[in-house]
Each structure stands twice: as C-alpha cells, then as structure tokens.
Amino acid sequence: MAKIIAERLNFYYGDFRALADISMHIEEYQITALIGPSGCGKSTFLRCLDRMNDTIPGTRVEGKVWLDGQDIYAPGTDVVDLRRRVGMVFQRPNPFPQTVFDNVAFGPRVLGLHKKENLADIVEASLRGAALWDEVKDNLKQDALSLSLGQQQRLCIARAIAVRPEVILMDEPCSALDPIDTLEIEELMRRLKVDYTIVIVTHNMQQAARVSDWTGFFWLGRLVEFAATQDMFTKPTHELTESYITGRAG
Amino acid sequence: MNQPQRFRWAEFTIEALIRVLGFSTIGFVLLIFLFLLREGLPTFFEVPLGNLFGTRWYPTFDLFGTLPLILGSALVTLTAIVIALPLGVATAVFVREVAPGWARELLKPMIEVLAGIPSVVLGFFGMTVIAPLVRQTLGAPTGLTAFTGALILAYMSLPTLISVAEDALDAVPKSYRDAGLAMGATQWQTIWRVVVPAARSGIVTAVMLGLGRAIGETMAVMMVTGNAARLPLTLDSLFRPVRTMTATIAAEMGEVAQGSVHYHALFAIGIILFLMTFLINLAAALTIFQKRRRGGLR
Ligand SMILES: Nc1ncnc2c1ncn2[C@@H]1O[C@H](COP(=O)(O)OP(=O)(O)OP(=O)(O)O)[C@@H](O)[C@H]1O
Ligand SMILES: [Mg+2]
Numbered sequence: 001m002a003k004i005i006a007e008r009l010n011f012y013y014g015d016f017r018a019l020a021d022i023s024m025h026i027e028e029y030q031i032t033a034l035i036g037p038s039g040c041g042k043s044t045f046l047r048c049l050d051r052m053n054d055t056i057p058g059t060r061v062e063g064k065v066w067l068d069g070q071d072i073y074a075p076g077t078d079v080v081d082l083r084r085r086v087g088m089v090f091q092r093p094n095p096f097p098q099t100v101f102d103n104v105a106f107g108p109r110v111l112g113l114h115k116k117e118n119l120a121d122i123v124e125a126s127l128r129g130a131a132l133w134d135e136v137k138d139n140l141k142q143d144a145l146s147l148s149l150g151q152q153q154r155l156c157i158a159r160a161i162a163v164r165p166e167v168i169l170m171d172e173p174c175s176a177l178d179p180i181d182t183l184e185i186e187e188l189m190r191r192l193k194v195d196y197t198i199v200i201v202t203h204n205m206q207q208a209a210r211v212s213d214w215t216g217f218f219w220l221g222r223l224v225e226f227a228a229t230q231d232m233f234t235k236p237t238h239e240l241t242e243s244y245i246t247g248r249a250g
Numbered sequence: 251m252n253q254p255q256r257f258r259w260a261e262f263t264i265e266a267l268i269r270v271l272g273f274s275t276i277g278f279v280l281l282i283f284l285f286l287l288r289e290g291l292p293t294f295f296e297v298p299l300g301n302l303f304g305t306r307w308y309p310t311f312d313l314f315g316t317l318p319l320i321l322g323s324a325l326v327t328l329t330a331i332v333i334a335l336p337l338g339v340a341t342a343v344f345v346r347e348v349a350p351g352w353a354r355e356l357l358k359p360m361i362e363v364l365a366g367i368p369s370v371v372l373g374f375f376g377m378t379v380i381a382p383l384v385r386q387t388l389g390a391p392t393g394l395t396a397f398t399g400a401l402i403l404a405y406m407s408l409p410t411l412i413s414v415a416e417d418a419l420d421a422v423p424k425s426y427r428d429a430g431l432a433m434g435a436t437q438w439q440t441i442w443r444v445v446v447p448a449a450r451s452g453i454v455t456a457v458m459l460g461l462g463r464a465i466g467e468t469m470a471v472m473m474v475t476g477n478a479a480r481l482p483l484t485l486d487s488l489f490r491p492v493r494t495m496t497a498t499i500a501a502e503m504g505e506v507a508q509g510s511v512h513y514h515a516l517f518a519i520g521i522i523l524f525l526m527t528f529l530i531n532l533a534a535a536l537t538i539f540q541k542r543r544r545g546g547l548r
Contacts (some may be wrong), residue, residue, distance in 0.1 A: 057256060080436055088432035110439045110443065151449030
C-alpha cells in the first residue's frame with residue numbers, strides 16, 4: 001500500500017524550477033532510495049515530504065503530496081503534526097548540545113507525551129530502537145557531542161523515533177560516517193522498516209542496492225525512472241539510469 | 251638593491267610604531283594600577299580592618315566602613331541584571347529570530363544608538379522622570395532609591411547585552427533549528443528549547459559584560475540613588491536610598507585633602523572595585539574560552 005503519493009509535484013526556488021512533475025508512490029514499511037547526481041533535486045524532493053522547504057523563503061510548490069490519502073499541502077494542514085508523523089534525519093549528525101537523555105526526550109517533551117507516559121521509558125525504547133542503548137545506558141547524562149559521529153547519527157535516529165513517526169526521511173545519513181558506522185546504520189534501517197516507512201537519499205549505489213526495496217533515479221529535477229530496486233539495478237529501462245548506476249555518468 | 255631596502259625601512263618603522271603603541275597601552279594600564287595601589291594601599295595600614303570592613307561610612311568621624319558601599323553597589327548592579335537579563339534576551343531573540351528583515355535592519359542601529367547616550371543624560375532623565383514615578387507608585391518618601399538606579403543601569407547595560415546575546419544566537423548552527431522544526435516543534439519551542447540553550451554560554455558572557463559595565467557606572471547612579479550610606483540589609487532596602495562605591499568616590503574625591511586617611515580610603519574603594527570588575531571580566535573570558543574548547547562554535 002502506498003504511504004505517500006506525490007502527484008505532479010513541482011518545486012521552485014524563486015524562478016528556478018528544482019523539481020519538474022514528480023509523481024511517485026512510496027510504499028508503507030518499505031525502504032525507498034532516491035539516487036542521482038549532485039543538484040538533481042533529491043534533497044528538495046525529500047524536504048517536500050515533511051514541508052521543511054517551508055522554512056526557505058521565496059519557494060513555491062505546485063502539485064500534491066498525499067500522506068495516507070490526505071494532501072499535506074492543503075490549506076489548514078497542521079504542519080507541526082505533519083512533521084511529527086514524518087521524521088527526518090540529516091546528512092551531518094546534528095544532536096543538540098545537550099545530554100543524550102535530553103536529546104531523545106526533546107520531541108516527547110514538546111509534544112507533551114511525557115504527561116501520559118514515563119519519559120525514561122520512551123527514551124530507553126527509542127535508544128534501543130536505534131541500537132544505541134547498550135553503548136549509552138550507563139551515562140545518559142553525557143554530552144551528546146562527546147559521542148562518536150556514528151553514535152551521534154544513531155542518536156539522531158533515536159530522537160526522531162521518540163515521537164513515533166510513521167515515516168522517516170533520511171538525507172544521506174551516512175555521508176559523514178566511516179564504513180563500519182555506515183553498515184551499522186544500514187543494518188538499523190532494515191530493522192526499522194518493520195515499523196516505519198523509510199525514504200533515504202544516497203550517493204552510494206551499493207547502499208541503495210543493499211538496503212532499499214524501491215529506487216527512484218533523479219536527473220535535473222526529473223524522476224527518470226522508478227522501479228523495484230532489483231529491477232533497477234539489473235535491468236534499468238532508461239539508458240541514463242544504466243550509465244549512472246554503472247558509473248559512466250553523473 | 252635600493253628599492254627593497256627602502257621598502258624594508260617602511261616595514262620596520264611601521265612595525266616598531268605598532269609595537270611601541272601596543273606596549274605603551276599595557277604600560278599605561280600598569281601605571282594606573284600602580285598609582286591606584288600606591289594611593290590606596292596605605293589605608294590598610296592606617297585604618298584597622300575591622301573599621302574598614304565595618305558597617306558605617308562616616309569619614310568625618312574616622313569611620314571608613316566600606317561594607318554599605320560594597321553591598322550598595324552589589325544591590326543596584328544585581329537588581330539591574332535581574333531586570334536587564336530577561337528584557338535583553340527577549341529582545342535579542344526577537345531581533346534575531348522573529349523580526350522580519352527590514353525590522354532587524356532598523357532595530358540593530360537603533361540599539362547601538364542607545365549605547366551612545368551619555369550617562370549624565372540618563373541620570374537627568376532618571377531624576378526628573380523615573381524617580382517621581384517610583385515615588386508615586388511606591389508611595390515612598392523619595393524616588394531616589396536603589397531600584398531607580400537599577401532601572402537606569404539596566405537600561406544602560408541593555409545595548410551591550412542585546413548585541414552580544416544576538417551574536418551568540420547568530421552563532422547557533424542552522425542544523426539545530428532544522429532538527430527542532432523537523433521534530434514537530436513549533437518555532438517558539440525550537441527557539442526556547444534548542445537555540446537559546448545552545449547559545450547559553452554566549453548569553454552568560456553578554457550578562458557579564460553588561461554587569462562589568464554596570465558596576466563601574468558612576469554618574470547616572472550618583473544622580474538617582476539618593477546616596478545614603480546605609481547598610482542595605484532589610485527587605486525594603488531596594489526601595490530606599492543607597493550609596494554605591496563609584497558614587498562615593500566621585501562625590502567625595504573633590505573635597506578631600508590629598509594624602510589624608512580619607513583620601514587613601516577612597517582609593518582603597520577603587521582597588522576593591524577594580525578587583526570586582528576584574529573578576530567579572532575574568533569569568534566572562536573563561537566562559538568564552540570554555541565554549542571554544544567544547545567546540546560550541548562550530
Ligand atoms: N535554498 C536553495 N535556494 C536556491 N536554490 C537551491 C536551494 N537549495 C537547493 N537549490 C538548488 O536546487 C537544485 C536541487 O538541489 P538539491 O539540494 O535538492 O539537490 P540534491 O540532489 O540533494 O544534491 P546533492 O546530492 O548535492 O545533495 C540545485 O540546483 C540547487 O542548486
Ligand atoms: Mg542533497
């Protein structure tokens with residue numbers, strides 16, 4: 001079943017059209033990878049899905065994005081609630097300069113979840129969910145910035161899942177990490193997709209092939225090809241796709 | 251051969267000049283400090299310590315208790331900070347985070363102009379406008395109180411506080427704001443729970459710089475605090491006249507005989523004041539240093 005459907009989505013930075021007529025189905029409890037050369041609009045598309053582009057002045061959206069059948073760009077949409085349902089993990093790990101505990105507790109606190117449930121339980125469950133619990137459980141009061149980069153990124157994932165989103169968007173979550181941390185995050189993603197719908201932007205073809213179920217190939221703001229990952233990497237239908245994934249273009 | 255030679259001479263002259271200027275600045279500071287010590291230190295031999303740190307300042311009767319003055323300065327300064335901190339931080343947040351671009355461009359220079367108002371003008375304003383207001387609202391016998399002084403001082407330290415706090419907010423990386431918003435926090439929640447805490451050490455620095463400026467301020471304070479050298483220990487002290495260290499020096503230095511015990515005692519107050527400001531500035535410098543080391547500025 002499709003969790004998110006983008007329908008003829010156009011996006012403009014001022015006069016510059018960064019996305020042109022993107023239509024895509026993002027399946028629930030699956031990992032969808034977005035690939036393509038630098039500047040082709042992958043991040044822009046991703047930020048359309050939780051309306052983070054709203055924070056950039058002078059931008060404009062046309063078309064529709066349906067989340068569970070509701071248009072998230074319809075007037076009157078609660079953007080704050082949307083972003084609770086659609087979480088985001090960024091390229092550079094960006095934990096707040098606070099304790100590990102406070103980082104994970106941030107979302108539950110601002111959303112008032114801690115009034116109904118035990119905050120410590122939420123934090124523990126989220127850290128376990130992000131495969132970080134065993135490494136930090138003895139010192140939840142340590143400064144988040146004292147963790148290694150890989151740990152910081154998993155902390156950001158824990159922070160994101162603490163508010164129990166339905167979708168997690170990841171924009172090149174491993175590009176600042178070393179290969180071991182990268183494999184750890186990929187392993188984590190495979191476990192997370194049981195509970196979450198995941199969309200990941202990546203520059204790493206092997207990563208897309210390894211973790212994703214679906215792959216979308218962007219080129220100059222257009223979605224050139226969208227297919228099951230296996231098909232995409234074994235028998236791409238477009239010449240452009242083939243030359244990109246075999247490393248001859250881009 | 252000729253050309254490079256001349257070039258190097260110019261270089262040498264400029265360098266030497268800069269060096270002389272730099273060292274002479276340090277030299278002047280040292281000289282002032284030595285002068286302060288030479289004039290003030292004798293007090294500690296001429297006046298018994300019990301008297302010097304006693305509770306009564308009546309130079310005519312050889313009573314040189316500096317405690318009321320120290321506490322007076324502390325009371326006025328701390329109250330000023332308590333008033334200025336929330337105002338300053340709120341203004342900085344507004345200017346940096348909320349105000350639209352054109353308003354920011356308008357507000358920033360205006361805040362800087364505030365810093366340029368001579369303190370005697372503020373003192374005059376305090377005497378003629380604020381003091382009567384304080385007297386009426388409190389029903390007090392006089393409007394010249396510690397509180398009035400604190401109001402004026404708060405106003406004076408605001409420009410420094412705001413601009414330093416604003417710089418601190420500005421240094422908070424956008425990635426923190428994005429993370430907060432992407433979590434479903436509102437703009438306000440992101441500001442208060444992410445951005446302001448992340449700028450905390452910078453805001454502490456801002457407060458200390460404001461504090462350093464406020465404690466040394468003389469003219470405006472002397473004009474509005476009533477200058478009664480009484481020990482501000484009761485609860486209502488805030489709304490009674492008070493005397494600060496700076497006001498004491500300024501008021502009495504003119505009529506004191508050079509070399510007398512009283513004269514030396516005034517310099518001793520100067521030494522105490524100098525030490526206090528020095529410690530505050532040191533604390534500010536240390537927080538900045540700590541922030542750098544923690545990588546808070548990335
Ligand atoms: N804030 C912005 N203002 C103006 N143009 C922008 C902005 N952000 C991105 N763009 C432009 O939009 C286009 C798509 O950018 P986007 O960041 O989505 O690409 P990307 O596929 O994520 O690239 P990369 O792989 O380098 O991250 C680029 O041409 C970029 O220059
Ligand atoms: Mg990108």
